[in-house]
Amino acid sequence: MSTSPQKILPRAFYERPTLEVAKSLLGKVFTHRTDDCQLSGYIVEVEAYHQDGDSASHSYHGRTSRNDIMFGPAGHLYVYFIYGMHYCMNVVTEEEGIGAAILIRAVEPVSGIDEMHLNRGSNKNLQELTSGPAKSCQAFGISGVHNGFSLINSEIYILDSDALPDSAITASERIGIQKSAELPWRFTVWDNYFLSRNAGKQKLAKAEHKYFE
DNA sequence: CAGTCGATGTACT
């Protein structure tokens, strides 16, 4: 771990091709600074969504009131409500006018873990805290009120970190979708303990911190 | 373990 002060990722980081941003988001430190504490964790699983050729994307059929944030400037949070009870969070990519974003599906907790337990409710083990998109939102206290928040100058931001080696990153099909299901636009930190699902047939090893020391 | 299924609100056809 570097000893230099950690830097908030600038807008230029997000204003790039979505698949590049998705891969380079792995290992970065998602952070929500609240009045009481700082919730943070390494991003270990993401999925890319784009208006071009991706019928699973909320933006595929054009701009609406729900997906409006996806078409706005990069570096903002797109939060949506799903299945009547859950929130999922995305980071908006590409230049303004293009509807693209990256779903944050799993995080490895770093700080504020006690607060995450409170946010998630009782009787959860550590792995259950953030091993899914709606779990991560709940653990980090993210909900619909945060839709459209800037990741550049608000209490929600992502800190830079050293890039992971390519050998640590796995691409696979996205989870929980029917359309465009063949696109390999899910990116994971290989074998991380906090993934929402196992990437393959391998037994899920308790390998957190493997790439983050 | 793996598979199934109900909960529950909103966007969109």
Add this chain to the structure above:
DNA sequence: GTACATCGACTGG
């Protein structure tokens, strides 16, 4: 009406 970028409780082996 129907589908939905999910989760957790429950079943059976």
